[in-house]
Amino acid sequence: IKTTDGLDVAGKRVLVRADLNVPVEDGAVADATRIERVLPTIEALRKAGAKVVLMSHFGRPKGERSPETSLKPVAAKLTELLGTDVLFLDDCIGPEVEAGIASLKDGDVVLLENLRYHAGETKNDIGFAKQLAALGDIYVDDAFSCAHRAHASVEAIARLMPAYAGMAMMAEIDALSAALEYPKRPVMAVVGGAKVSTKIEVLTNLAQRMDMIVVGGGMANTFLFADGIDVGKSLCEPDFADTVKEITEKAKASGCEIVLPVDVVVANSLAEDVETSVCGVDEIPADALALDQGPKSVDLLIEKLEGAHTVLWNGPLGAFEIAPFGAATFALATEAGARTKAGKLISVAGGGDTVRALNMAGAADNFTYISTAGGAFLEWLAGEQLPGVAVLADGATPPQSAVA
């Protein structure tokens, strides 16, 4: 991977692809984590005398403009965080954008409007990529969380001009590679979420590489069902029972233990403060839903965690957003955070829900690394090649002189 280390950017226009797709509420940025992650790259470029041109997508506007999908509130937040005025241009290509960029002085920062207002972005259209490339001399990709998208501002553009990985991109790649490729063993993966069907590749890949997989959320019900257990009205995908059996076989063959709940918290509906009870997994009432793992399962998970040196976490164990179904997730998060703080564990987590759950447990700050990526984190866990990373690799298509 080519990085910006030692690169001469003085007086150059540097196009930075960031992921500024952040939660916005009432016209203001509600969580600035992704913006904060890209600040070191912006600051280093400014200090080195570059003209910084920031570009990002926001939401999924399908080519249409609307105030809800404008990046304008992000420009205000950037101005506040950088302590310098960030110019906002209300398009990302065209003569007015070119004029805006031409007016920049060294060290200035400009943010372009949502890339997805142009259909060429998601189509990885080379013509659109050329229009973007014409706005800069150097391209820096600092958006790991978009690296699974073969989109024009991520993939095609990197073939058109000198392309480098920014600091946040490198930090993600380094942390995630260390945890998955050369983990300190035993390594435990915690994979939760509602459906097995959305995580087959992830589970299959992990079954061959991990020492233990803790299955959580609705997915655990499908695993229990595949074991012949009646899960009542719980979320379950019976059609995937055979897939689950294959995954379990693969895990066994490579010495990976699959850890399932032994008891669960059940209720008749998923609602705030409903009446709940705890039962063994083989005693789930026919009209009940399993919504969290029970205390015996938590004890088991904590015991397993004590034997692990690395934990890799994507997806909650239960319906954590609704009280009291977050208890198992919060207990494991707290323990993983405490063991990490004590120097006994390397802990890496990613995905919007997971990070939210860790924050709710007050454990996120204790984790070794929290990825800002959702979809990209999952695809990376599944062992897939991410187009946005592959294109930056040494030996990828060299810059062409196609940008007239």
Ligand code: 3PG
């Ligand atoms: C994300 O939020 O995971 C990234 O910004 C990618 O967004 P997308 O799923 O709309 O491509």
